[in-house]
Amino acid sequence: MSTLVAGVDLGGTTASLALAHPDGTVECETRIDTESYQGPLSVLERIAEGLLGLAREAGEQPATLGIGLPGLVDIERGISKFMPNLPTNWVDIEVAGILTSHVGCPVAVINDARAATLGELRFGHGREARSLALFTLGTGIGGGLAIDGRLRLGPVGAAGEFGHLAVIPYGPLCGCGNRGCLETLISGPALTGEAVRLMRSGRAPILNDLVAGDISLVTPRTMAEAARAGDTVLKSTITSRSEYLGIGVANVVTVVHPEIIVLSGGVAEMGELILEPVRRTIRERVSMVPVDSVRVEKSLIGERAGLYGTLAYAADALAAGV
8 A cells, every 4th residue: 555645736837746655754756847828638647747757756656646726626526616827717627537547546636825724734833833824925815724723624625715805995906806805915916016116117226226127027035125225115115015914914813813824925035024014913903802922924834835735635635535
């Protein structure tokens, strides 16, 4: 009987693949280009080829496979329902069935942000906190919730969609159809778009010099570097956008009161430029529950949280006999 499980963290640009022991010890891993323009069947076939290659390297086939997908999934049927950032949106693609036919083991499907939450719970901050809420701050904003040491998925696996908390009643239109969602304000594209506007209007001179006027080089990392170097208007913009995030986080604290709020993803790499306004906003806005013990921290395992989460999800499925 196989002692290994497989995990796949599917992103818009790359997919991370690994084989590991059920305790999370990685046996071997690789990364492939997603090439999502070729369509879901091609992507899944190349993922399967990558996993089979790892199985040959390990000398053992995986017993189960967990895969995290960037969008809405049907966890019971193993079907992708809507992938907003992938061509064709992967509507009703039988991900589990297709991968099972190629890899030869049961497949458990989960949203990528919920997978990252599970990864953080098992291998990151969750090792010292039984309840946490995770916000993934990247191209979009996702999230997940763990209470009493257990990942909470809800009836369709959608619990924790923090990016679509509305914090401005009549704010920018979001891709979800609502207005004023966090995703429209402090996702990577939202932040960099505002930074480009400031740069072009002459109000972010240090950023302009840093990227030599090339807007394609404006990222959360270069924004943070310019803000720390003295771009005051840019820093003020990051602070105000972070306060909106703080409002969303404060709402989660009021409802759930987790021990720790974890921020992950490229935007979270801004560090204290993001963390300090969020912490301050929680203190200012939450009065019904004690907040002194609620920590706000960057992820301990960063971009690997999603991959580790899919491995843990596969291990859990194996233990449950799925």
